[in-house]
Amino acid sequence: MKIIDQIYLNGRFVTPHGEELFDLINPATEQINARVRLADETDTRHAIAAAKAAFPLMRGASREQRMAWLQRLHDAVKAREEELIATMVAEYGCPQGFAESTVKRSSLVFLQTRDVLARFPFERQIGHARVVMEPLGVVGLITPWNANYGFIATKLSTVIASGSTAVIKPSELSAQQTALFTECLHAAGLPEGAFNIVTGRGDVVGAEITRHPDVAKISFTGSTAVGKTIARGAVETMKRVTLELGGKSANILLDDADLEQAIPLALQVMSWNSGQACIAGTRLLVHENRLDAVKEQILKHIHQLVSGQNVGAAVTARQYQRVQAYIRQGIEEGAQLLCGGEGRPAGMDRGYYVRPTVFVNVRNEMAIAQQEIFGPVLSVITWRDDEEAIKIANDTVYGLQAYVSGKDTRRVRAIAERLIAGRVFINGVYDEPHAPFGGFKQSGLGREFGTFGLEGYLEPKAIMGQ
Numbered sequence: 001m002k003i004i005d006q007i008y009l010n011g012r013f014v015t016p017h018g019e020e021l022f023d024l025i026n027p028a029t030e031q032i033n034a035r036v037r038l039a040d041e042t043d044t045r046h047a048i049a050a051a052k053a054a055f056p057l058m059r060g061a062s063r064e065q066r067m068a069w070l071q072r073l074h075d076a077v078k079a080r081e082e083e084l085i086a087t088m089v090a091e092y093g094c095p096q097g098f099a100e101s102t103v104k105r106s107s108l109v110f111l112q113t114r115d116v117l118a119r120f121p122f123e124r125q126i127g128h129a130r131v132v133m134e135p136l137g138v139v140g141l142i143t144p145w146n147a148n149y150g151f152i153a154t155k156l157s158t159v160i161a162s163g164s165t166a167v168i169k170p171s172e173l174s175a176q177q178t179a180l181f182t183e184c185l186h187a188a189g190l191p192e193g194a195f196n197i198v199t200g201r202g203d204v205v206g207a208e209i210t211r212h213p214d215v216a217k218i219s220f221t222g223s224t225a226v227g228k229t230i231a232r233g234a235v236e237t238m239k240r241v242t243l244e245l246g247g248k249s250a251n252i253l254l255d256d257a258d259l260e261q262a263i264p265l266a267l268q269v270m271s272w273n274s275g276q277a278c279i280a281g282t283r284l285l286v287h288e289n290r291l292d293a294v295k296e297q298i299l300k301h302i303h304q305l306v307s308g309q310n311v312g313a314a315v316t317a318r319q320y321q322r323v324q325a326y327i328r329q330g331i332e333e334g335a336q337l338l339c340g341g342e343g344r345p346a347g348m349d350r351g352y353y354v355r356p357t358v359f360v361n362v363r364n365e366m367a368i369a370q371q372e373i374f375g376p377v378l379s380v381i382t383w384r385d386d387e388e389a390i391k392i393a394n395d396t397v398y399g400l401q402a403y404v405s406g407k408d409t410r411r412v413r414a415i416a417e418r419l420i421a422g423r424v425f426i427n428g429v430y431d432e433p434h435a436p437f438g439g440f441k442q443s444g445l446g447r448e449f450g451t452f453g454l455e456g457y458l459e460p461k462a463i464m465g466q
């Protein structure tokens with residue numbers, strides 16, 4: 001069996017001080033794929049010390065030097081694209097297409113951040129003050145399993161662009177992907193200690209990063225519950241935080257929406273990454289007069305979601321059980337199952353595969369409409385007028401993303417402006433790598449990507465009297 005028993009400290013691959021062994025189970029086969037030796041608090045402190053020692057050099061590096069490093073990081077990741085894709089599919093049973101797009105983004109983000117850096121004004125004159133944007137120091141990057149490479153790459157690229165250094169704590173569930181990704185990042189030849197990677201448990205390595213006085217900032221992507229724990233701990237040493245948390249995104253279909261387009265799109269966005277995406281559109285808000293037509297279209301198009309092909313497995317047995325429990329709860333609360341339901345998809349006798357499931361007659365106060373399920377489960381909710389649609393869409397503790405479809409441009413735009421969400425997509429899904437990404441309310445704090453993302457890793461200092 002494959003054993004992962006190295007972490008990355010100060011530019012070297014070393015055996016962790018931590019001794020706990022953790023089994024990595026392939027969710028598509030339920031077989032143990034590999035075993036990882038987890039880092040502990042001592043390893044974390046070593047990583048923080050290495051990052052602290054490297055900070056003066058990284059802070060002093062010119063813009064051109066940082067841009068060159070970002071280019072090299074891109075090249076090093078791109079060079080091993082095929083292996084990265086295969087490892088991602090093998091580690092968590094996701095569809096090939098999702099792995100391909102994640103890996104592509106993971107190399108591209110280094111170039112996108114390089115472009116932001118090329119134009120970023122680190123100095124501005126404000127009246128009599130010269131304002132300089134300064135890097136923060138050691139930044140702790142704590143990431144989830146659901147697109148491991150992408151989160152590491154996005155956060156690390158911003159750290160390098162800002163002139164800080166990093167201690168990266170990826171999810172323990174992505175240890176195989178992390179091991180390979182670390183080899184890529186190492187090959188880029190950055191200064192020792194510029195980034196350090198310690199795979200370990202959240203309540204061990206993550207907690208040490210949260211409490212350590214030498215860590216200036218934490219950038220976290222993960223659940224809202226853990227984000228709150230980190231924010232509470234971080235305040236003790238006044239660490240800056242960027243938090244990218246959960247979501248329960250609304251997808252509003254106006255009564256003039258073209259259902260032949262809008263329903264396939266709705267099924268796509270509810271099942272992104274097998275439903276395990278913070279940005280998944282898991283509440284479909286439809287006009288009550290169009291409910292029958294919507295149901296008909298869902299039943300017509302649901303077959304586009306094929307388990308084992310474009311819908312992968314839930315990440316763990318625990319997550320699979322959690323999704324099953326939500327499906328049961330939806331039924332108990334009185335929602336009506338339109339398709340899907342409990343158990344595995346027909347013809348599958350192993351793997352943590354969830355049946356793509358659509359509920360109708362959902363009320364927005366039901367658990368399936370309020371809580372992040374993290375599986376391919378869609379709740380259809382009806383409204384009578386635009387005011388009610390907006391009210392339902394915003395009636396959630398989350399505010400990460402929203403979707404609106406309809407033909408009347410002014411009406412769609414007016415609704416988009418009133419939705420409380422970090423990103424709103426109109427009549428489709430789009431990519432703008434420099435646009436800010438992040439959430440309102442309990443979906444997080446701060447933004448990533450583009451200049452908004454970089455500013456989150458910098459502190460303004462006003463120098464006067466010159």
Ligand code: NAD
Pocket residue numbers: 142143144145146169170171172200201202203205206207210221222223224226227229230243244245246247277278279372374400439443444
């Ligand atoms: P999680 O919160 O369980 O874990 C995320 C990371 O935090 C992991 O590395 C974990 O080990 C670590 N962690 C756990 N406990 C910790 C603690 N006490 N202190 C410090 N670190 C700790 O999330 P997950 O299950 O890995 O990912 C799924 C969640 O992530 C979902 O809620 C999803 O919405 C969210 N997510 C958000 C975004 C976004 O950009 N907004 C993107 C992807 C995923």
